[in-house]
Amino acid sequence: MVSVIIPLYNAQEYMQVCIESVQKQTYSDLQILLVDDGSSDNTLQLARKMALSDHRVHVITQNNAGPGAARNNGLAHCIGEFVCFVDSDDYLAPNAIQVMLDAMDKEIDVVQCRAEKVYSNGRKDSDVWGNDKISLSNFEAMKDYLYKSKPIVRFAVWAKLYRRTVTQGAEFPSIKNSEDVVFNAYVISKCRKILYIPEILYHATVRDLSLSHCPISEQKIMSSMLCNELLRELIESEPLYKPLVGRIYWSSITTMEALIEQLLESDLNNKNQIKQVVIRKCADIKIPYKTLSFKQKLFKSIFQMAPVCTAKVISLIKNVIS
Known part of the structure; x- marks a missing residue:
């Protein structure tokens, strides 16, 4: 089973596309955790409505504390062997989870796929990514992570599949930005191997008002x-x-x-x-x-x-x- 954590905050305009992209995955053994971070619009109502029609969808509520706290809350409720994070305004390719699962082996603890940025004007940009599979040891991954502005293991938690055991004990700190950077560093420190695959499986929507662009x-x-x-x-x-x-x-x-x-x-x-x-x-x-x-x-x-x-x-x- 794969647990998918989706933090929600005033996401009523775009959350349905995101959640449906998870529901329609070719790999269906999912636990879909929607964590409402104290939304003031209809986000929570929409989340509960979607949960009624799909037993895999579970709604968690909390007072507004930011996406890091929402992800921590989701991790506390995970039951899957693997975990992935999806932002509420992004979406997955239909086979994203299956492809990353197939890339896993007994020694790999994180799979990083390629992501594509999607802009409001329709332009798409896959950034600078490698075209070949790359396997990294613990030390190699950490060195790459610290030395490069665009490392193989990217700073964001999305576009990855984590073995849940390496996320246990790691948490997102209570800061307003860069919490992903800290979380991933702690995860890397617990990994045996990390694998990058060049398939574009994650679509990240770029919005002017998103937290990462504040x-x-x-x-x-x-x-x-x-x-x-x-x-x-x-x-x-x-x-x-x-x-x-x-x-x-x-x-x-x-x-x-x-x-x-x-x-x-x-x-x-x-x-x-x-x-x-x-x-x-x-x-x-x-x-x-x-x-x-x-x-x-x-x-x-x-x-x-x-x-x-x-x-x-x-x-x-x-x-x-x-």
């Missing part, structure tokens, strides 16, 4: 910093990942620089206020110098002295190159 804010900055702290704790706690410690420290700098670039491009009314928060947080970043190369040490010193100016220069260089 504007920069003080809350987003704090969440990103906490994400880095949680990842650092995980990497430092595992002797196997000792060679990766330097990278996780360095990412605290690169993450803040990227956030400042977003802030500079935004039109927020409180931009200056948030900028001061960022400058204070940048000054507080502490990285053991022994984990950095000479170039990284130099960049860290310059960035912490003048984070906004540094981000402006980097943004300008990017624009010139592009």
Whole structure:
């Protein structure tokens, strides 16, 4: 059995397409968990209506706490041997679960399929993905995850099939963004092998108001910093990942620089206020110098002295190159 977790929040306009794509899977032994995250529209009523016509559909309710908490709630109710997550505005290819199940073997704990972004104007984009199957060991997967902006195991929890045993004990932290990043890192740390397959089986709808595309804010900055702290704790706690410690420290700098670039491009009314928060947080970043190369040490010193100016220069260089 496969347990499918779908968090719902004010999703009445598009949830039916998502849920029906799961119900119509060629693999039918499913537990479909609809977790309503305190919706204020007709989402809960629609979910209960769909549950009446399909015994595999189960509705779980909670006060509004965000998609991470909703997924944790779903995980607590899972009974399947395998688990997958689907966002309420996305949908699966008809054979998605069957193809990922067929790719599983006794040593594989996560299967990552290819995903396609679907835009409101009808444009589709499958991003940069490999065209061949790729099998990764635990260490290989974690190194790839930490070193690349578009790793083989993508940061989002969708477009994957997890063996439920590797999700047990892992949970989505109480932060407003990047909770997927932390969850997947903990899962990778428990995996034996991870397999990427090149089939496009997941369709991710890109909406301007989706949580992953929300504007920069003080809350987003704090969440990103906490994400880095949680990842650092995980990497430092595992002797196997000792060679990766330097990278996780360095990412605290690169993450803040990227956030400042977003802030500079935004039109927020409180931009200056948030900028001061960022400058204070940048000054507080502490990285053991022994984990950095000479170039990284130099960049860290310059960035912490003048984070906004540094981000402006980097943004300008990017624009010139592009």
